[in-house]
Amino acid sequence: MLAGLVSTGCVRRQFFQPDARPDATLPLPATADSVRGATAGRQYARHGQLYNALVGQHHRPSWAAPVAAPVLNLATARPGGLQPGKVGGGFNSTSLSLTAANGSAYVLRTVDKDPIRATPELVRGTFLVNVLRDNVSSTNPYAALVVPPLATALGVPRSEPRLYYVRPDDPAFQTDSLHHFRGQLAYLEEKAATMPDKPAPAAVLSSEKAFAAVFASPDQRIDQAALLRARLLDGWLGDWDRHAGQWSWALGAPMTGGFAPLLPLPKDRDMVFYRLDDGVLGWLIGHVAIRHWVTFGPRYKNPVALLSNGEYLDRRALNGLSRAQFRATALALQQQLPDTLLNRAVRRLPPAVFAIEGPRTIAALQARRAALPALADALYLDLARRPLVGGTAQAETFVIRQYPDSMQVTVYPSGSETALPLFRRTFFSSETREIVLEGLGGDDTFVRSQALSQQAARPRLRIYGGPGSDTLTQGPSGASVTSLPGIRFSQGSAPAGQAYDKPAEE
Template sequence: MPLRLRFYTLLGGVLAGLLGTGCVRRQFFQPDARLDATAPLPASADSVHGATAGRQYARHGGLYNALVGRHHRPTWAAPVAAPVLRLTSAHPGGLTPGKVGGGFNSTSLNLTGTDGRAYVVRTVDKDPIRATPELVRGTFLVNVLRDNISSTNPYAALVVPPLAAATGVPHASPRLFYVRADDPSFQTDSLRHFRGQLAYLEEKAAPTTPPPAAVINSTKAFAAAFASPEQRFAPTDLLRARLLDGWLGDWDRHPGQWSWAVVRPTEAGPATLAPLPKDRDMVLYRLDDGVLGWLIGHVFLRHWATFAPQFKNPAGLMSSGHYLDQRILNGLSRAQFQAAAVAMQQRLPDTLIARAVRRLPASAFALEGARTIAALQARRAALPALADGFYLGLAKRPRIGGTARAERFTIRRYADSTVVIVEPLATGTTAPLLRRAFLPAETRLIQLEGLAGDDVFTVEAHGAKPASKPAIRIYGGAGHDEFRAAGGSRGIRFTQESAPAKRAYDKPPEE
């Protein structure tokens, strides 16, 4: 049994004792967001008052909260006001329903506007039952996982847009609505979870100016970048987005949480793959305010990082995005990480932070506003330290790859550093894919992968005593590669084989 499932079994056993049940609770979720749902909602109603995102999370007593954690339970139960969703008027020209979607937790409905853009409406509350194995779906473990949704702040996504805009990170602009239980657009069985609940409406991909040539998912984006140097990621854009993730405490940043805008600055030049963050559900996450919650976040699942004035576990906080970070940020220097952090600090004044947090509904702001503002201010001061630790973690074992085309890898050994340059061999494409100096104090091993194509690997020695560290492991991959060592080859190993699949640069992302 996996460690995570073993832990949840233990945790579920404890909670089952507290709750007096060992089976999944059939009526876990609130039947309707409106506190006065027994009174009919007039057909002409434009808004509702006294709606809750999920008051079922606040039904526990003091012992339960001390053991598991209070989390954001009061905010889930706080009454808020919200406009009533009408697809015909929520967007100019109306919205046409499409396919039902959603990840392991949320339910969503894809929509199309008259402007041709894609939109989505998704439930504020989540049901993680789809993330559990079939074997345990009828057991107390489902209760445990469902209750853990209380660790999220249901309205945190509303805080993000002005902060992202100020830092130059693309963002969605979610709007909170109430879905009528009798709305004819939501009467199919697949949309039953929307009825009588709060939901967010937003554009499906974060809009950019000018509009991109296309928007693709991570699987397609990395496949394109692995295939040709004509498709390149934008590392400084991703670094900015990842520092924003860390500052906001958004730890769930795996490849499936990103789309990519295909931007063509010129007809002849390469296309840029610019990051478009999605799904800000884990912003302001709070887990470790109970005994068992603390154990989860600090021992068992350390990437489930609690948002607090201090960065409690920065390595765990940033770890879910490691696939992207390791392949896109490997050409950036320590100074560039620091510069990005300082620039972000300057773009996030106290007045902006206060204005962003006040986008929370009034009742939620009364509960969380003051300490959220104070925590964001404290974390802003620590952004350079977060960026430096982030850089050093990635610098230990950088993984650098070419494409399916032919590239030249030049390794220059100096007394105090090793410079790696990767550039296309094709005539007319002179811009390097990467040029970076690595220091022995920061880097232990550099893994270079030629992937496909007839690549050339050249080692040059500069100075009387060129460095032998960091070690360099070269995998030629498919094709007929050439390895040239004009001195300075100590610590360098070349093999024509491809890298092991589990550690390969071109391993497809898991979305």
């Protein structure tokens, strides 16, 4: 029974179900526009009680639950049809880019996953591949259907995935590169998340391009309030896989101050309602080995680990928000998520899956909603310990005002201290150990506005000037100095692995 887990044998060749229809030996009529009794991955439910006790039952019953789905027809799925393009996908999914007649971009993604591409070449022929493939059962195959109404209520952009069955004999899927789609369930959705009744953005950027624009000039800035709403939604849903590659960014119209905001557009909701720790080995993996694989439940079991995959974004694009703003955002989200909405959203699960998961999912969402302020506070305090504040490739002036219990950092365009600041926040010694300032490009000036008779022990200040002729000054005289108590000043750039302007990894 446990041979696939503990043996040193080879990877199982016939791991995946051959067809989502259990009765696939009976031909599907050419006129059929839907199928019933299809399963997302019944291979995950073939284990016995002992295996489930050791490894975990996860979402195996949902993967094997019978569901109904329309048959995909690219000619009619959208007005004017859809034209297939490039085959792609991340480490797990297989995806197909599609273009509608009006130019809109769509993507078709398999519901089932194959993580073999995430494994090193040395282990691809071993039983470890079976273990990783079986771990896909930790995900809920239909959780993405629940997200759209919840995201809309919070003002967070979202796609609208629709479940389809791909005919094994569909002429559009007969090439070798598309064999993973044939006879399987797949999601068709917009390539970029949107907000209903909102105009299309001027441009949609990848995380790599969006943050490169932020580092280059103050003309583009991340909408921090919008990102916080999206990140608290991630945590509430238990969606731990939120690295930079899981986001796009909509470039908005210029605002007061002349800068254009970049609005976060979440992608791929594969890890919503993740469940791993309901078996001995699953518990060890999630609590000891890979701590950010956090199981969804009524409690936030490890909120910092749950949100840690988004650390790149959080440290660079939530750094201007206060503790009060974090709390106010969490309280607002609570009001925008009434029980009626939760019930309506969770009932978007297929009926057989709702019968398995619906009541406990709703109860867990209600409990997690009540604890949203605590989640927000945990994220805030984690980020506040050692915040990063960066300039751009242009010249800026950093003004530091130190008080007995806090330090205020304000960033202005160079020589324009009467203009609207690019950044301003007060950091408290009870929360912050060290602040890292990075000037990046240009001839930056770092000004400590006054000398204190008593130097506070915290927060300390670490300054990297970056390329250019950067200066550190103190007091009204503006005299240049090379060091000050509590401040470490370097003319060069921060180490590449820790730098504020480290490129976003897709």
